[in-house]
Amino acid sequence: MARPRKPLLSRERIVTVALALVDSEGLTAVSTRRLAAELGVSGPSLYNHFTTKDEILDAVADTVIAQVxxxxxxxxxxxxxxxxxxxxxxxxxxxxxxxxxxxxxxxxxxxxxxxxxxxxxxxxxxxxxxxxxxxxxxxxxxxxxxxxxxxxxxxxxxxxxxxxxxxxxxxxxxxxxxxxxxxxxxxxxxxxxxxxxxxxxxxxxxxxxxx
CATH class of the missing domain: 1.10.357.10 (Tetracycline Repressor, domain 2)
Structure with a gap:
């Protein structure tokens, strides 16, 4: 039986995990290293979607405001x-x-x-x-x-x-x-x-x- 495929890394998945980290531990918990560990990927793979940590936080913040x-x-x-x-x-x-x-x-x-x-x-x-x-x-x-x-x-x-x-x-x-x-x-x-x-x-x- 084929092994289930790991979900593809995407901006949406990164933002979802980053928001969960912010909610549970605060802004300081978000780093590219921590996100990579939570997502089960290598750190550099995040840079295919975001160039900086602040870009990730921008996307997280915008996700929250989009709910208004x-x-x-x-x-x-x-x-x-x-x-x-x-x-x-x-x-x-x-x-x-x-x-x-x-x-x-x-x-x-x-x-x-x-x-x-x-x-x-x-x-x-x-x-x-x-x-x-x-x-x-x-x-x-x-x-x-x-x-x-x-x-x-x-x-x-x-x-x-x-x-x-x-x-x-x-x-x-x-x-x-x-x-x-x-x-x-x-x-x-x-x-x-x-x-x-x-x-x-x-x-x-x-x-x-x-x-």
Missing amino acids: DISMFEGGEDWRTALLEWGRSYRAALTAHPHIVPFLAQGPGRRPAGLRMADAVFGGMVKAGWPPAHATRIGALMRYFVAGSALGSFARGFVNDAGAYDPADYPHLGQAHLLAGHQEQVDEGAFETGLRALVAGLDQLYGEDAR
Whole structure:
């Protein structure tokens, strides 16, 4: 019986394994040597598909951004609804892969999915009536807000130990040790509150310009 063939090395397979490494161990775990070992190939064979480690990370980052829904900017939705829906989808993609967020924070560079997202958001906001300068700032503002919220958990930042919060020192943190047990409620609620406040604030301050 013939032995099963080893799957052919491809860009997609390299990116899939690299993303799994980033998710499980962080950005520093990704090296050409480690990837080659995980893929069961020789190191030089990776260079048939990528010339540098940063090219691999670019492809990983773009794979994550490709998961973000941007259709609301092309479907004629009200700009307020579009920002809310996009912000939620954007954060969902980043929180699923939080270790790639610092790399994504550098901006889209030449990454196709990142550029498509920037183009859709900018184009959608300008089409809604926002001046180009404001549309640019709104895109930047949303990126700062979403990326920051995906970097870590506020709730998990408090230890589950009531003794760590002596009321003599921290009179208002008597329930802080319970936060970690309500991570989703706290973190998701905080993001939703901030997102709605951000969009409402834009509408109140500048909405007349976009109507």
